Structures are given as C-alpha cells and as structure tokens.
Amino acid sequence: MVDCKSNITRNFAVFFGVFCLQFILFFPLSFLSDFQLKISQFVFGDFTQFLLDIIFNKRNNRIDYSSDSCSMLILMIVLLITSAIFSFLIKKRWTKRFLLITEYVCVIYISIILIKYGIDKIFKTQFPEPESNILFTRFGNLDKDILFWSTIGTSKIYNIITGSIEIFSGILLLLKRSQFLGLLLAIVCFSQILIINISFDISVKLFSLILLLMNIFLLRKNGWELILKIISLPKKTFLDQTSTLPYKIFLKILILGIVLVKIGMPYFNKEENKNSVQLTGVYEITSHESPYKYLFFHKDQYLIFMEKSSEKMTAFHYDISFDNQIILEDYQHNISKHLLVKDEKDSTIVFSFNHQMIHAKPINYKKMNAMQDRFHVLVD
Incomplete structure (x- = not known):
C-alpha cells in the first residue's frame, strides 16, 4: 500500500514537472522577445489552428498563446497530454535527478517573473497613471479590469510596496538558505494575484493559476502534502538535496543576467518624440x-x-x-x-x-x- 502511494506520488510529481518545463519553454513571455512565440508557432501552430477550427469554430484566429486566449487553452491541453506521455519515459532511477533539474528551472522562472513585475510596479509601467480619456470616462462606463488597473495606477505607495515585496521574494528564491521563505512569500503574492484576476475579470487568470500551482509544486513536503503548516518548516524537499547541478552558479548568473538586461532595456531605450508638435x-x-x-x-x-x-x-x-x-x-x-x-x-x-x-x-x-x-x- 505504501509502495503504491509512493509510486502514485512519484508519477504525479514527474508528470507535473514535465508540464512545468514544457510550459516554461512554450508559453511566450513578451518581455523576453518573441523567440518563445516563434518556437510555439513552429511546433504547435498548424495543430492549434486545426483544433480551433474544430472545437471553437474559429477560423484564421490569431494564434499568440497569450493568457486566457483560445490558443493558450489549446496549448495547455496539448502540453498536459504530452506531459503524460513523456512522464512515462522517465525511469524511476532518473526521478531524483529530473526533479532536481525541474525545480532548479522553476525557481529561476518564478524568481524572474517576480522581479520583472516588481520592477514594473515600482517604475509604474504595469500600473501606470490612468490616461486622460480614462479619467474623463464615467465610473459606471468602465469595465471592471480597466477600473481596477486605473485605480491601482493612482497610488505610487501601493505600487512601491507590492513591487518591493515581489522583488524581495524573487531575490530570496535565488538564495539557498532563504528559498523556503521566498516560496512562502511568492505563494501569498500569486494567491492574491489570482483572486484579483478572477474577481475583476483580468485576462491573465490561467497564467497566474499555473504560476500558483508551480509554486505549490515547489513547496510540497513528503510527496504531495500540499497543505503546509506555516509554523513548521518542511521536513525535506528535493530543494534540500545536497546534490548540485553542473555549473549551477554560472548558469544562474548567465540566465538572470540576460533576463535582467531584457527587463531593463525598455527603461533605457525610451524614444523621445522628435516632432516639433508635442501632444499629450x-x-x-x-x-x-x-x-x-x-x-x-x-x-x-x-x-x-x-x-x-x-x-x-x-x-x-x-x-x-x-x-x-x-x-x-x-x-x-x-x-x-x-x-x-x-x-x-x-x-x-x-x-x-x-x-x-x-x-x-x-x-x-x-x-x-x-x-x-x-x-x-x-x-x-
């Protein structure tokens, strides 16, 4: 009975690990240029359009795999199916090594997301001050998502505080000793974001849900006991293993360096309006x-x-x-x-x-x- 439960836990962990790796590869993040989108369209583009025609009767639909779009829903279904197939190809003796690699990649991915959107909040590019046309629109005529976005954009203090918490959480994730605390803060952040996205009908619900599940995947202890007691640290997770990946520090610095350069470029490459007529x-x-x-x-x-x-x-x-x-x-x-x-x-x-x-x-x-x-x- 114990072996059976252990095998189910192992299989589910491997399955979700494969899904996370595929999601990280194929779900396009716009701030990392369009190479992920090109890969996804090359691998899944024709098949996605075929399924859109059959299931949703949508012909010539834009296939950008953005969150909450029909194309993303199709992509997630395909990734779930391929994850089930690939997870059976990973042998039992490879499980520990595979999960170490998976969790290493997931931690860096979540850290990048938190730091990116934390910086955007502090510099008010995620929630900018509402434009003049929004300010002159009647309250009741605004959609809930625009209303929320505009309201949050009016508060510098809120953006600075929440942005700082996200950056702090992302940094904690990168340090071995503070990783568990970083994951706890991250799960609070993603839970709040998911609640807001559902409550105000903001179109990143599916993306934020997957980030939350990925965070829970990293927080598990003794298999898949997902309910954690905040007052007690997990006994042991794959993140606590003493094994290290080859060139771990070099890879971490290289990946984060490239991503941070991509995140920072828009702030240094703002084109000035060269026309003599300045309109705003x-x-x-x-x-x-x-x-x-x-x-x-x-x-x-x-x-x-x-x-x-x-x-x-x-x-x-x-x-x-x-x-x-x-x-x-x-x-x-x-x-x-x-x-x-x-x-x-x-x-x-x-x-x-x-x-x-x-x-x-x-x-x-x-x-x-x-x-x-x-x-x-x-x-x-």
Missing part, C-alpha cells in the same frame, strides 16, 4: 459647432474623440508627419491626413477633422482628485 493629455474643444467635447492624446499615440451627447469615444492611431500634419489610422486601417497647428504661447490647437476646423484648449488633468498622492493619518 486632454484638450477641451471650444468650437460650438463641433459634436465632440474632448480630445485625448494617449501616450501610446492614440487620438481619442469624446462626443458631447453620448460621451461615446472614437479612437485613432496617430503619427506626426515631417511637415507637422497629423496622420490618423482607424481600426479598419483607413488612413487620413489632417492639418494640425499648435499655438506655443497658450498650447491651444487647431485641428481639421470631418470637413470642419476644431479649436481646443489644454486641460491640466493632473490636478484632478484621483491624481493627487495624498495620505491622511487623522481624519480631522
């Missing part, structure tokens, strides 16, 4: 005959119109030509070119659109209550 924030339209109330210039180069009557918003991707005219592209890829003149004295703009001249003046939306970083110790 929100403009109130002063032309009485115009059907629009506000113009919003999004930081990702989107021009958004808000109508007066319905407050409906219409967005265009924009670019500034060399002669300082504005080029608009809608979601149907229709391109048009318009006159744009900015008065440098008062920053007002004149803009030609739909056969009319639109005059608009800037509004300092940074003074809105939601943008103030206030903290009260006492209420009176």
